[in-house]
Amino acid sequence: MRRQRIAEILHSGQPGQSVTVLGWVRTRRDSKHGFSFVEVNDGSCLKNLQAIIDAQTPGYAERIRAVTTGASVRLEGELKESPGKGQRIELHVRAFDVLGPADPETYPLQKKRHSFEFLREIAHLRPRTNTFGAMTRVRNAVSFAIHEFFQERGFYYVHTPIITTSDCEGAGALFQVTTLDLEKLARTVTELDYRHDFFGKPAYLTVSGQLQAEIFACAVGACYTFGPTFRAENSNTTRHLAEFWMVEPEMPFYELNDNMDLAEEFIKYVIRRVQQRCADDLEFFNQRIDNTLSDTLANITENRFVRLSYTEAVEILQRSGRSFEFPVQWGNDLQSEHERFLTEEHFKAPVILYDYPRTIKPFYMRLNDDGKTVRAMDVLVPRVGEVIGGSQREERLDVLQQRMVECGLNVESYQWYLALRRYGTVPHSGFGLGLERFIQLITGMQNIRDCIPFPRTPKHADF
RNA sequence: UCCCCGGUAGCUCAAUCGGUAGAGCGGGCGGCUGUUAACCGCUAGGUUGUAGGUUCGAGUCCUACCCGGGGAGCCA
Numbered sequence: 001m002r003r004q005r006i007a008e009i010l011h012s013g014q015p016g017q018s019v020t021v022l023g024w025v026r027t028r029r030d031s032k033h034g035f036s037f038v039e040v041n042d043g044s045c046l047k048n049l050q051a052i053i054d055a056q057t058p059g060y061a062e063r064i065r066a067v068t069t070g071a072s073v074r075l076e077g078e079l080k081e082s083p084g085k086g087q088r089i090e091l092h093v094r095a096f097d098v099l100g101p102a103d104p105e106t107y108p109l110q111k112k113r114h115s116f117e118f119l120r121e122i123a124h125l126r127p128r129t130n131t132f133g134a135m136t137r138v139r140n141a142v143s144f145a146i147h148e149f150f151q152e153r154g155f156y157y158v159h160t161p162i163i164t165t166s167d168c169e170g171a172g173a174l175f176q177v178t179t180l181d182l183e184k185l186a187r188t189v190t191e192l193d194y195r196h197d198f199f200g201k202p203a204y205l206t207v208s209g210q211l212q213a214e215i216f217a218c219a220v221g222a223c224y225t226f227g228p229t230f231r232a233e234n235s236n237t238t239r240h241l242a243e244f245w246m247v248e249p250e251m252p253f254y255e256l257n258d259n260m261d262l263a264e265e266f267i268k269y270v271i272r273r274v275q276q277r278c279a280d281d282l283e284f285f286n287q288r289i290d291n292t293l294s295d296t297l298a299n300i301t302e303n304r305f306v307r308l309s310y311t312e313a314v315e316i317l318q319r320s321g322r323s324f325e326f327p328v329q330w331g332n333d334l335q336s337e338h339e340r341f342l343t344e345e346h347f348k349a350p351v352i353l354y355d356y357p358r359t360i361k362p363f364y365m366r367l368n369d370d371g372k373t374v375r376a377m378d379v380l381v382p383r384v385g386e387v388i389g390g391s392q393r394e395e396r397l398d399v400l401q402q403r404m405v406e407c408g409l410n411v412e413s414y415q416w417y418l419a420l421r422r423y424g425t426v427p428h429s430g431f432g433l434g435l436e437r438f439i440q441l442i443t444g445m446q447n448i449r450d451c452i453p454f455p456r457t458p459k460h461a462d463f
Numbered sequence: 464u465c466c467c468c469g470g471u472a473g474c475u476c477a478a479u480c481g482g483u484a485g486a487g488c489g490g491g492c493g494g495c496u497g498u499u500a501a502c503c504g505c506u507a508g509g510u511u512g513u514a515g516g517u518u519c520g521a522g523u524c525c526u527a528c529c530c531g532g533g534g535a536g537c538c539a
């Protein structure tokens with residue numbers, strides 16, 4: 001008999017149908033002389049399938065005691081309408097096996113709620129919980145929708161390198177990659193000779209695929225990257241990971257407004273897709289994690305994002321009458337409290353800020369005619385903060401070179417990047433979306449470490 | 464990295480003024496029931512994060528360290 005997944009059974013299974021189910025036991029309730037209720041989950045959906053194992057079922061006496069929370073089982077039987085509340089149909093078992101028992105004395109997961117802190121310590125078992133099952137499905141749906149969005153629009157999925165030798169854009173601290181025997185060298189030399197390292201010079205894990213994506217955008221058209229990114233910052237917050245996934249579209253012939261349009265459309269598209277495909281999971285997050293979630297998401301998909309310049313934002317903040325811990329002053333980067341005020345109190349909506357002071361943004365952003373601001377844009381959302389950062393890129397060779405010098409970069413090592421402006425330069429734009437922050441937004445989860453299967457943060461790289 | 468809070472049973476937590484360790488859940492055993500956070504009874508389970516110190520006496524006070532969480536900075 002073919003195995004059927006529980007999502008399919010609960011959705012379209014009919015009384016009288018024979019099915020085989022393979023999965024993990026969530027709970028068992030016994031009737032001593034009658035039968036046992038066993039709830040099984042196979043990860044295909046949030047809901048469990050309720051199975052009834054009668055005491056007359058072959059092997060019941062010997063094996064039912066091994067049907068405990070966490071055990072893996074094979075259940076064969078017939079679907080019947082359920083007389084009880086809480087489920088449309090249930091499985092009446094004809095035959096069952098315990099594939100792998102789970103000692104209830106030591107199995108860490110209980111039927112009750114666990115703290116997320118505890119679950120992080122058992123990252124190998126937390127996917128078996130409701131929350132992380134839902135997380136896994138939502139993350140999958142988000143990833144798939146991201147590809148759909150760009151593929152439908154003719155963007156190419158480009159694979160940019162994970163290992164890089166360019167200490168690019170000063171976007172955070174880098175993880176170094178080496179095959180040198182550091183322990184041995186520490187005992188024998190005082191200076192490293194990178195000619196003996198694998199790449200013949202220092203190499204690092206990428207902090208962004210943007211510069212390489214620009215190469216392809218200026219060749220084959222709009223493209224996007226979607227891969228892991230690494231930052232060696234010693235950040236200990238609910239919004240930072242040392243290893244995270246980033247989506248970076250890059251579009252030729254796009255100016256900043258086109259870029260903002262795309263970013264807004266993109267966020268709305270992905271959320272709608274997840275709403276369609278993971279309705280149960282989102283409902284779970286709304287009920288158990290953050291009961292403002294449904295409203296937040298509806299607010300995002302149904303309204304236009306507020307757009308205002310950095311300068312206008314500064315004026316609003318200064319006129320707000322609020323006393324912030326950090327004073328608002330033109331030329332300084334906005335603090336978390338300022339962003340939160342704008343998104344959570346003043347507008348109560350996502351906000352796209354653009355035209356930031358040149359001094360607080362990287363070299364590659366296009367300089368405005370005022371000479372003071374650059375064509376940057378950040379998409380800020382309630383609670384999570386910056387979920388997208390992007391810009392129109394500086395396509396003028398001379399201006400770009402000057403900006404690089406200004407930012408203290410070694411112009412020589414960026415010759416390939418400058419060459420894109422030297423030969424057939426075009427206006428172009430792009431942005432980066434932090435996948436886990438986006439998932440935080442969509443699920444309402446408080447901590448980004450619970451939005452990725454195996455979080456990497458300072459002092460944490462287990463599993 | 465800085466600031467704040469915390470670390471007591473497998474999990475979540477309580478323990479008054481410094482006076483000799485408790486509950487719920489989970490586990491085991493028994494009972495009961497078309498149950499569904501099941502219910503009822505019994506029961507086992509602890510070097511109170513680590514190392515020092517103060518004290519007749521420390522879970523409680525002091526010092527250092529380790530670990531966890533939240534906030535800030537950096538950023539996506």
